[in-house]
Amino acid sequence: MTLENIYTELIAEHSRSTDNRRHLEHATSVERGHNPSCGDEITLELEVADGKIIDAAFNGAGCAISQASTDMMIELLKGREVDDAKRLATLFIDMIKGKVTDDDLLEAELDEAATLKNISTMPARVKCATLAWHTLLTSIER
Amino acid sequence: MTDKNFLRDFPILNRTMNGKPIVYLDNSATTQKPESVVRSICGYYGGCNANPHRGAYQLSIRATDIYETARARVAKFINAPSPAEIIFTKNATESLNLVAYSYGLTNVKSGDDIVITVSEHHSNLVPWQRVAQSVGANLKYIYLNADGTLNDSDIDQKISDRTKIVAVTHVSNVLGLKNDVRAIADKAHAVGAVIVVDGAQSTPHIPVDVRALDADFFAFSGHKMLSPMGIGVLYGRERLLDAMPPFLSGGDMIEYVEEQSTTYAELPQKFEAGTQNVGGAAGLTAAIDYIETVGFDRIESIERQLLDYALPRLRELPFIELYGCDQSVLDRKTGIIAFNVRDVHPHDVSTILDLEGVAIRAGHHCAQPLTKYLKQTATCRASFYFYNTTDDIDRLVDALKKVRKVLRLDP
Numbered sequence: 001m002t003l004e005n006i007y008t009e010l011i012a013e014h015s016r017s018t019d020n021r022r023h024l025e026h027a028t029s030v031e032r033g034h035n036p037s038c039g040d041e042i043t044l045e046l047e048v049a050d051g052k053i054i055d056a057a058f059n060g061a062g063c064a065i066s067q068a069s070t071d072m073m074i075e076l077l078k079g080r081e082v083d084d085a086k087r088l089a090t091l092f093i094d095m096i097k098g099k100v101t102d103d104d105l106l107e108a109e110l111d112e113a114a115t116l117k118n119i120s121t122m123p124a125r126v127k128c129a130t131l132a133w134h135t136l137l138t139s140i141e142r
Numbered sequence: 143m144t145d146k147n148f149l150r151d152f153p154i155l156n157r158t159m160n161g162k163p164i165v166y167l168d169n170s171a172t173t174q175k176p177e178s179v180v181r182s183i184c185g186y187y188g189g190c191n192a193n194p195h196r197g198a199y200q201l202s203i204r205a206t207d208i209y210e211t212a213r214a215r216v217a218k219f220i221n222a223p224s225p226a227e228i229i230f231t232k233n234a235t236e237s238l239n240l241v242a243y244s245y246g247l248t249n250v251k252s253g254d255d256i257v258i259t260v261s262e263h264h265s266n267l268v269p270w271q272r273v274a275q276s277v278g279a280n281l282k283y284i285y286l287n288a289d290g291t292l293n294d295s296d297i298d299q300k301i302s303d304r305t306k307i308v309a310v311t312h313v314s315n316v317l318g319l320k321n322d323v324r325a326i327a328d329k330a331h332a333v334g335a336v337i338v339v340d341g342a343q344s345t346p347h348i349p350v351d352v353r354a355l356d357a358d359f360f361a362f363s364g365h366k367m368l369s370p371m372g373i374g375v376l377y378g379r380e381r382l383l384d385a386m387p388p389f390l391s392g393g394d395m396i397e398y399v400e401e402q403s404t405t406y407a408e409l410p411q412k413f414e415a416g417t418q419n420v421g422g423a424a425g426l427t428a429a430i431d432y433i434e435t436v437g438f439d440r441i442e443s444i445e446r447q448l449l450d451y452a453l454p455r456l457r458e459l460p461f462i463e464l465y466g467c468d469q470s471v472l473d474r475k476t477g478i479i480a481f482n483v484r485d486v487h488p489h490d491v492s493t494i495l496d497l498e499g500v501a502i503r504a505g506h507h508c509a510q511p512l513t514k515y516l517k518q519t520a521t522c523r524a525s526f527y528f529y530n531t532t533d534d535i536d537r538l539v540d541a542l543k544k545v546r547k548v549l550r551l552d553p
Binding site for chain 1: 486487488489490493494496497504505506513519520544548549550
């Protein structure tokens with residue numbers, strides 16, 4: 001594992017992107033997620049109507065991986081059916097756990113978020129990468 | 143002078159991490175163990191293992207001897223009046239919990255105050271929160287000056303006639319600053335309170351004399367001072383320990399057990415329920431031997447040299463923010479440096495350093511109230527021990543120079 005494989009250009013960009021860092025005026029759910037061991041913290045806002053994620057945004061502070069992962073997730077899920085979002089979150093978590101390794105499938109389904117696959121080899125950072133996705137699943141369960 | 147010869151005794155430090163020679167700078171979390179300590183543990187389990195205090199056969203007598211020798215060694219090491227005042231636990235956390243639940247719940251009443259500092263490790267904070275919540279007492283915090291030292295007038299203000307317990311760390315595990323425990327002990331005693339000292343970060347690095355500190359309770363962990371994990375110490379004043387109810391109960395801590403009642407063993411067995419960590423105690427004895435052979439004079443002077451070498455080099459990096467490193471505090475600073483890299487989360491710093499073979503800690507260091515007080519979400523921490531060298535500092539500084547570049551913050 002090299003630094004370039006983890007801190008890719010894409011992750012550096014997404015970690016600083018402000019496009020999705022905002023509040024939703026018509027949020028239907030607001031869910032906080034945090035990793036107590038490292039202090040990563042996000043608040044995920046969703047606007048869901050007719051089983052569809054109309055809009056999503058977040059605020060938070062944390063490492064580049066947690067923040068980039070959240071940003072990528074929002075880009076991926078905006079406009080999707082809730083059930084589809086749930087399926088993709090599960091797929092992402094399985095990728096980070098090393099359960100799904102098929103690159104073609106992951107790229108087709110997860111788009112840019114598939115670039116976080118390398119994190120599956122770094123146990124210390126798994127929670128950073130999956131924070132947003134677990135938060136999303138909790139939010140959908142409610 | 144820093145000394146590469148120590149590396150011969152610590153084989154792990156000659157290994158590689160991510161293909162680079164290890165630079166281990168997380169000694170405040172746990173230290174590495176010299177071969178003599180590893181051998182003592184193997185020697186115990188390989189040749190002397192039996193349940194101490196129970197069997198009347200030779201092996202058990204030998205195990206008892208090893209265990210009680212360790213206790214006497216610890217008593218001497220921290221200048222405790224009697225080995226009966228040395229309780230073995232699994233770590234400083236358990237030691238502090240023992241005091242909180244056994245002494246605290248018995249002696250603190252509704253409306254009383256428990257006074258701690260904002261720089262406590264969670265192990266000397268959460269147990270007191272729980273005691274205060276259970277009995278309806280107030281948990282009061284001593285806050286800091288801008289340089290990270292305890293604010294004297296706040297100490298005077300917080301310690302009052304209502305105070306029953308003052309719990310304070312000897313050395314902060316984030317800022318690395320020594321507190322004047324004796325002065326605080328005097329103030330606590332003047333109002334009839336007891337003082338509980340968290341010695342986890344001091345005992346490995348500076349000579350500890352519980353009598354000179356006038357500590358009522360003093361807790362530390364073996365694993366932060368070359369010993370195996372799972373062995374810790376609580377020193378307590380005999381008259382206090384005598385009057386306290388047991389913490390854990392079961393085998394070995396009893397005198398007579400009837401169907402409906404029990405009388406308890408004398409000190410220290412009263413506080414050591416169940417089979418104890420004799421292998422750990424053997425390791426602790428070997429660790430104290432090693433530390434005393436090196437000597438605290440030398441340990442302190444090496445750590446001072448590492449600090450004096452590291453601080454100017456870190457200050458030269460424009461993107462590094464240091465905490466608790468002001469000129470005004472250097473006389474009370476131990477080998478712990480808390481810092482941040484501008485615009486980079488500590489976990490990213492730590493991952494990037496890891497790939498360069500440099501091990502540091504990132505996060506809140508089990509001191510969330512302090513992290514918040516410093517207005518940070520987390521910090522990086524490099525912490526030294528006598529086996530570190532100035533080469534290690536060079537490697538740290540070189541790796542830090544890469545951090546912002548890797549994240550494309552600098553060209």
